Amino acid sequence: MATITTTLPMDSGQAVAERRRNVRDSFVVTVGGQLDRVLGTLTALALRWGLDPALLGVYTGLRLYLDQTNRSSLGISLGAVQEIPILRAAGEEVEAQRVADVAYTTNTLTCAVYIAALLLWAWVRAPLLASDPLAREWTWGLVVVAGLAVLKRYESFLVAVLRAHREFSLTTELDIVESLVSAVAVSAGLWLAGFWGLLTGVGALIAFKILYLHARHPLRFRWDWHWPTAKRLMRVGLPILANTAVFGAVLSIDRVLILWRVPDGARAVGLYTIAIMGTSWSLDLAGRIVLVMYTAFQTTLGRTRDPREVALQAMRATEAQAPLLAAGSAVAYLVGPAFLGTVIPRYADGLPALRPLLLGTFMLGLAWPARQALITLDRPVRLFLATLLGLALTAIAGTLGADRAGIVGVAWGMTFGYSTVSLLTSATAQVPALGWRVWSDHQGRLVRTLAWYTAGALLAAHLSVSSLPAWSRLPARCLFLSAWILPALWLWGHRHGWGGMTLRHPKPLG
Numbered sequence: 001m002a003t004i005t006t007t008l009p010m011d012s013g014q015a016v017a018e019r020r021r022n023v024r025d026s027f028v029v030t031v032g033g034q035l036d037r038v039l040g041t042l043t044a045l046a047l048r049w050g051l052d053p054a055l056l057g058v059y060t061g062l063r064l065y066l067d068q069t070n071r072s073s074l075g076i077s078l079g080a081v082q083e084i085p086i087l088r089a090a091g092e093e094v095e096a097q098r099v100a101d102v103a104y105t106t107n108t109l110t111c112a113v114y115i116a117a118l119l120l121w122a123w124v125r126a127p128l129l130a131s132d133p134l135a136r137e138w139t140w141g142l143v144v145v146a147g148l149a150v151l152k153r154y155e156s157f158l159v160a161v162l163r164a165h166r167e168f169s170l171t172t173e174l175d176i177v178e179s180l181v182s183a184v185a186v187s188a189g190l191w192l193a194g195f196w197g198l199l200t201g202v203g204a205l206i207a208f209k210i211l212y213l214h215a216r217h218p219l220r221f222r223w224d225w226h227w228p229t230a231k232r233l234m235r236v237g238l239p240i241l242a243n244t245a246v247f248g249a250v251l252s253i254d255r256v257l258i259l260w261r262v263p264d265g266a267r268a269v270g271l272y273t274i275a276i277m278g279t280s281w282s283l284d285l286a287g288r289i290v291l292v293m294y295t296a297f298q299t300t301l302g303r304t305r306d307p308r309e310v311a312l313q314a315m316r317a318t319e320a321q322a323p324l325l326a327a328g329s330a331v332a333y334l335v336g337p338a339f340l341g342t343v344i345p346r347y348a349d350g351l352p353a354l355r356p357l358l359l360g361t362f363m364l365g366l367a368w369p370a371r372q373a374l375i376t377l378d379r380p381v382r383l384f385l386a387t388l389l390g391l392a393l394t395a396i397a398g399t400l401g402a403d404r405a406g407i408v409g410v411a412w413g414m415t416f417g418y419s420t421v422s423l424l425t426s427a428t429a430q431v432p433a434l435g436w437r438v439w440s441d442h443q444g445r446l447v448r449t450l451a452w453y454t455a456g457a458l459l460a461a462h463l464s465v466s467s468l469p470a471w472s473r474l475p476a477r478c479l480f481l482s483a484w485i486l487p488a489l490w491l492w493g494h495r496h497g498w499g500g501m502t503l504r505h506p507k508p509l510g
Helices: 012-050 053-071 075-088 093-129 135-164 168-216 227-263 266-279 283-303 307-343 345-366 367-377 379-436 436-460 470-495
Strands: none
Touching: 012 053, 012 168, 012 266, 053 093, 053 135, 053 168, 053 227, 053 266, 053 345, 053 470, 075 093, 075 135, 075 283, 093 227, 093 367, 093 436, 135 168, 135 367, 227 283, 227 367, 227 379, 227 470, 266 283, 266 307, 266 345, 266 379, 283 307, 283 345, 283 367, 307 367, 307 436, 307 470, 345 367, 345 379, 367 379, 379 436, 436 470
């Protein structure tokens, strides 16, 4: 197997220090993120204990509107986050703050337009839902979401700017605290007022996050309208926004297809959320790691001005996170259906979609470093076209799956589509800079990693253990899987310095 090495144009001590910081930051967000996910499970369980699948389907649909609030900035927030680290690295703190203030002002104005659009849509749609037994929840729920949008927009922008300041410890701390508060707010809201209490709890949670960050960090924004700066940020951020929008469509198209193509769509999408609950952690983990790597890619580009170095760094990041994602997917494949079926049995009809969706979410998680590398290298059009093609194929596969096999067919369609998006993104980012040979070798290493953990999951889940007592079968399967994957994870930890704790020298890729 060929070994790829790089020579960085900086002294070795600085290179090691930069690498240690990147790995340590990745370690912080990884460990903190997984703790956040564990605590967040309490909220997910509270939702499914407190709402029947149909109402959860409505809530899931309304969340799509709320989560799109961040796209109302016309890319100005993304442009600001792109510029702020560079300005701060150059010592231009005053200009970095001014850019943040202009972005905040423009965000507020564009969010007001988005709120008006939501209210108009609720008014236009209300007569069309007159015969729907959930019409009141859909219509007035959308009105509530419009009210929450301004809080959501500010909170997301505040977190994004703090990450641009490399405050990863604080934002990870917030994620953990948020998970605890979320469980309390959601549970209390559901207990006191059901569906409407849930929406109130969501608003209280967003407000809490803003207050917490203000208490822990002095960053504030002022009203500062400057059209030339806003226009420049828009020019930088709009291509990135287009890419995040099309990628967001990839992530949400499964629920849209279920609502559109599957009978009793609200209930079906509610059931399908149990599959998302069991698989989305890999996307979450990969997304947290890449928040650190994005800043690292920008640093590398600013230091070397060499697209090849950034492509190599993205390749290394992908291979470094692959064992973590694969090991977690193997565990989810084995214990996910049994665990979730036990704790939320009335959603058990959605469990057959869990295992078909696992491979797709794993593959999509691997696409994150390549996506951020393309954005760093200012290749947004290439990224957009690759993702758009993947979205089209995902939509076709998901539609065919929905029509033939309901939510299980959608899950298989998503796995096909997500895998296509991942491969297209990786090739778009790395082939122009590194060539087909290097990219093919990279894919081969990923396939070998996936094959090992896949074999362990399949053997652990499907080997016959009928000779054992019923109570001991799942523990026996878990022991087998642990014996299979722990040595490989130990080697991974040794190679990567146990999250930077013992890392002394950069390791070559190979």
